[in-house]
Amino acid sequence: MYMFTTYDESVGQLTNQTNKLIMRYLNSKLELYDITLEQWIVLLKLSQQDKITQKKLAENVDKDQPTLARILDILERKKLVERKPNEKDRRAFSVQMTEKGINLKKHVTPLLENLFATIVEGISDEEMETYKRVLLKINRNITIQEKVEK
Amino acid sequence: MYMFTTYDESVGQLTNQTNKLIMRYLNSKLELYDITLEQWIVLLKLSQQDKITQKKLAENVDKDQPTLARILDILERKKLVERKPNEKDRRAFSVQMTEKGINLKKHVTPLLENLFATIVEGISDEEMETYKRVLLKINRNITIQEKVEK
DNA sequence: TAACAATAATTGTTGAAACAAGTAAATGAG
DNA sequence: CTCATTTACTTGTTTCAACAATTATTGTTA
Incomplete structure (x- = not known):
């Protein structure tokens, strides 16, 4: 929720x-x-x-x-x-x-x-993987969007 | 691994x-x-x-x-x-x-x-929660560290 | 109350980001 | 080969961050 x-x-x-x-x-x-x-x-x-x-x-x-x-x-x-x-x-x-x-x-x-x-102390490997994945997704979203708008 | x-x-x-x-x-x-x-x-x-x-x-x-x-x-x-x-x-x-x-x-x-x-398109609620949690943990780690060093 | 400390804001300076405009050299088309 | 275009880099300008120093006001205390 x-x-x-x-x-x-x-x-x-x-x-x-x-x-x-x-x-x-x-x-x-x-x-x-x-x-x-x-x-x-x-x-x-x-x-x-x-x-x-x-x-x-x-x-x-x-x-x-x-x-x-x-x-x-x-x-x-x-x-x-x-x-x-x-x-x-x-x-x-x-x-x-x-x-x-x-x-x-x-x-x-x-x-x-x-x-x-x-x-990064106290952050599990799994959390770190997700963290990086989200960053990359945001990266991609913006990069794609900037290309679309050109 | x-x-x-x-x-x-x-x-x-x-x-x-x-x-x-x-x-x-x-x-x-x-x-x-x-x-x-x-x-x-x-x-x-x-x-x-x-x-x-x-x-x-x-x-x-x-x-x-x-x-x-x-x-x-x-x-x-x-x-x-x-x-x-x-x-x-x-x-x-x-x-x-x-x-x-x-x-x-x-x-x-x-x-x-x-x-x-x-x-944030294509990022699940769960991923977003983890993402925010990691950011907050990093925040805390640094803030604590800065206090310790004082 | 006078002297001193703390506080709110400003100014100066250095480092950096982003964009525009300029110079010089390289490249490509006729 | 010549001329236009592209490329590599620099300079100028605006905006912002962080820190130091300064000014003016307020609070504190001897």
Whole structure:
């Protein structure tokens, strides 16, 4: 027996609130390493696929090109990544991690593993599976809807 | 039988990605009414409790005071809310919706109901309950953790 | 009551998202 | 090959988040 309110804005607000909490929490922990969550995500993706163009990296981290470019500006200022000329395309850059960036990654990875273990404590595997499935369904609903409207 | 990877960053990233999709989608729809999702949430809370101080409103929408103040600046510029002197405390304002704001709310509410119906399509009540439960558990885990660390 | 602490709001700053507009280089069609 | 189009990236602008510092008012207490 469920109320109509199951399908109202509270779903969106709860998702948003939790997301904010997660980001705020992780950001507060990452401060120690003088890095933000957004910057970390870019580093993480770079560590998985080095020497990549900004366009591809932007797609991988799900941000638009200007946003990624400005995150890279910051990471470059911190000497964690480098933009090198792309030999095949003079419009493009080849982004890669520096030694300092690789080193930082080694320290931050275990920290985040611990933090996530804390965050999902007391949530059963089954609940987590359902949670992810619902997220993917919402994802799909919106993506499909956006395509339909085009 | 689940992998170790159930408890890794992918949870956070999926949550973040979905949240971004929802916000992007709703924002694109709200453009018609020349309003953003953040601004809408403030209006909605105001409609539930009018004549409130900025401090309390900030708590209600889970934003800090400077952030809320700037959203109110925008809403005031758009003539959707008004700041009136608080009679009991000359430091504080009493924020309330204008006629224009009340009118806008009447138009936007049904739109958002429709949008949320689309967003959660194909998700069973049971899945939705679990989804919300997991969000609340994550919420609690982080909130407790933050308290512990203080 | 005078001094001090707490509170409500604002301003400044940094980081980030999203979009528009611009530049330079690459590509494709005639 | 030339010219139009597309592509990769940058810059500008608006909106928002979070934090620090400041102003004005209120509450407290010695």
